[in-house]
Amino acid sequence: MTFLPIVERELRVAARKQSTFWLRVSAALVGLVIGAGLMILSRLGAFGASVMGDALFGTLTWLALLVALSAGLFFTADCLSEEKREGTLGFLFLTDLRGYDVVGGKLLATSLRVTYGLLAVLPILAVTFLLGAVSGAHYWKTALALLNALFCSLAAGLMVSALSRDSQRALGATVLLLLLLVLGGLAADGLYSEVKHRAFKPLLSLASPGYVFGVAGAWGRNPYWLALGLNQVIGWTMLGVACLVVPHSWQEKRHRPKVSRLGYWWKYGGARRRRALRRKLLERNPVQWLACRERWQANGIWVLALLVAGLLVGFVVGKAPEEVWNSWGSLSWVLVGLLYLWIASQASRFYIEARQSGFLELLLVAPPTVKEVVQGHWRALLRMFGVPVALLLLAELAGGCLAYGAAWGNAGPQEWRHLLAFVTAAASTLGTLASLLALAWFGMWMGMTSRKASLATLKTLLFVKVIPFLVIYFAAMYVTFLVIILPQISKMAYGATTVTTASGSTTVTFGSSAMMPAMLSLLMTCLPAALSVAVGLAFLAWARHRLYSAFRQQAARDLGAARLGPAPVSAPPRPVPPRPATPPPGGR
Numbered sequence: 001m002t003f004l005p006i007v008e009r010e011l012r013v014a015a016r017k018q019s020t021f022w023l024r025v026s027a028a029l030v031g032l033v034i035g036a037g038l039m040i041l042s043r044l045g046a047f048g049a050s051v052m053g054d055a056l057f058g059t060l061t062w063l064a065l066l067v068a069l070s071a072g073l074f075f076t077a078d079c080l081s082e083e084k085r086e087g088t089l090g091f092l093f094l095t096d097l098r099g100y101d102v103v104g105g106k107l108l109a110t111s112l113r114v115t116y117g118l119l120a121v122l123p124i125l126a127v128t129f130l131l132g133a134v135s136g137a138h139y140w141k142t143a144l145a146l147l148n149a150l151f152c153s154l155a156a157g158l159m160v161s162a163l164s165r166d167s168q169r170a171l172g173a174t175v176l177l178l179l180l181l182v183l184g185g186l187a188a189d190g191l192y193s194e195v196k197h198r199a200f201k202p203l204l205s206l207a208s209p210g211y212v213f214g215v216a217g218a219w220g221r222n223p224y225w226l227a228l229g230l231n232q233v234i235g236w237t238m239l240g241v242a243c244l245v246v247p248h249s250w251q252e253k254r255h256r257p258k259v260s261r262l263g264y265w266w267k268y269g270g271a272r273r274r275r276a277l278r279r280k281l282l283e284r285n286p287v288q289w290l291a292c293r294e295r296w297q298a299n300g301i302w303v304l305a306l307l308v309a310g311l312l313v314g315f316v317v318g319k320a321p322e323e324v325w326n327s328w329g330s331l332s333w334v335l336v337g338l339l340y341l342w343i344a345s346q347a348s349r350f351y352i353e354a355r356q357s358g359f360l361e362l363l364l365v366a367p368p369t370v371k372e373v374v375q376g377h378w379r380a381l382l383r384m385f386g387v388p389v390a391l392l393l394l395a396e397l398a399g400g401c402l403a404y405g406a407a408w409g410n411a412g413p414q415e416w417r418h419l420l421a422f423v424t425a426a427a428s429t430l431g432t433l434a435s436l437l438a439l440a441w442f443g444m445w446m447g448m449t450s451r452k453a454s455l456a457t458l459k460t461l462l463f464v465k466v467i468p469f470l471v472i473y474f475a476a477m478y479v480t481f482l483v484i485i486l487p488q489i490s491k492m493a494y495g496a497t498t499v500t501t502a503s504g505s506t507t508v509t510f511g512s513s514a515m516m517p518a519m520l521s522l523l524m525t526c527l528p529a530a531l532s533v534a535v536g537l538a539f540l541a542w543a544r545h546r547l548y549s550a551f552r553q554q555a556a557r558d559l560g561a562a563r564l565g566p567a568p569v570s571a572p573p574r575p576v577p578p579r580p581a582t583p584p585p586g587g588r
Helices: 005-016 018-043 049-076 079-086 099-130 136-163 167-196 209-214 224-249 257-268 271-281 286-291 296-317 322-326 328-357 359-365 370-408 414-449 453-485 487-494 516-564
Strands: 497-500 506-509
Touching: 005 018, 005 099, 018 049, 018 099, 018 453, 049 099, 049 136, 049 167, 049 209, 049 453, 079 099, 079 136, 079 167, 079 224, 099 136, 099 224, 136 167, 136 209, 136 224, 167 209, 167 328, 167 453, 209 224, 271 286, 286 370, 296 328, 296 370, 322 328, 322 370, 328 359, 328 370, 328 414, 328 453, 359 516, 370 414, 370 516, 414 453, 414 516, 453 516
Parallel strands: none
Antiparallel strands: 497 506
8 A cells, every 4th residue: 555645646636736836936926026126125225235135034024924824724724624514534534544644635735835835935035145134044943933833824724624514613713723822822921021020931932833933033042942842742733633533523423402502502593583583684685694694703703892892991991001002003913814814704605605505506596686695695794793893993993093192102293193193093994994895795706706615715815905915015115215215205294404515515404303203104004095995995896796797607607517517528539440442343
């Protein structure tokens, strides 16, 4: 028997996929574009070569870390649970295969594309070593930290997938596990140091892939290798758990009545709630009733909104110091990222499950029109997420105002400072709202055109947020630097003065305006927010038009392809044997 047969087969299949090639090329192109942009800014005089190297290294490594940590969400969190739902995982264990064969094959098949993409960025990072921005040890330690973060993320997704069957629960559990793994130890050690009024001492932080990445470039003695080894132990432990669990978790086990009733109550609510919802929505729009039956999604977003609002009220009442408000921006980024993932996943999930259950085929012959079907799904999303998302946006607006006001200190008059803080926070909140609306509508269309929920969520986030985010913020950075460099614009904005010396030469000196940090923050926030609103509305209009105009055609095409399967390959015609020549009449 061949050693690790599934591993060999999955590697061959993954290596032949076009996505493997294009992901590698796309990662290299992103690195080249970012590097070229920073080099242009360096040539314009914005900063020197060493500063440009630091900026390039920091930008690319942080982007690579985010990609590595999110790989488990989109590539491994649903790989085994999908096989369970389709009933194909049990066939593998009718042979001599073991759990490590299946888990190893899934790990290598799902990690090949993202690993190639990560390796494509490493040569571009090496340019910063030639510029003198980083040392050789810093470069190689960072590369190992990125590979370690990728391995831990994939292992966490595989372990959750081996224990789960539902795609949404697997995705949510993977998010919680990665947050606990990456931020839990850092938060616990930081809170302990604040309570004890002592310097930060890593203990639980050693288990965090983020901490390994953070100390890769630290000078002097640090626990980098100890933390890296502990991360590897945790990652291999999660893989071992997946190998032990997957041979026994593919069967649908009979639940106990009490546990089954409790799970059903948590998912759909009590009998009174189900009856009231059915009476209110079923006759109005059956699609809306079907899409918002599950209440645990709405309960989860309500819990998140109330926690954020309570945390903000606690900071205000307790008169939190400036350091706390400085960290509000990072917390807001994490919460908004979770909200983006939540909305994109839920928006694309309904049509994928409808296709798998046969409900989409029923919709094609049912009385509701396409507009009623699409509007029913949209109203269900509003019913589940409208109020808690509005509460989160209000918390973001209030927290942004207080955070910007604390960050700018005594910059300029108090009235202008408060006004600029409100305008900046309002622009950021409007950008978030436009992105959420675009993710909802574009995710609905991706659910119609994709076969997997994880793939639909990934494409939604990639096209609506990731690619526009890179383009918009680099464009905003260019505009900001041009505003600072051009003397006339700088004179009008920041009070630059022109001084003529005795020799007749003219120099431009920038005034030490206290409002410069506020104006820079206003420009770097409002311009990307305005562009984000424009891009979000464009994606919303395009996806809405496609849903209304091509819903039935796309559904019929998918159902026809699923029913007929791939076209059979016709066998080549059999060769016809040559016929003997007929002798001429009267001849021999």
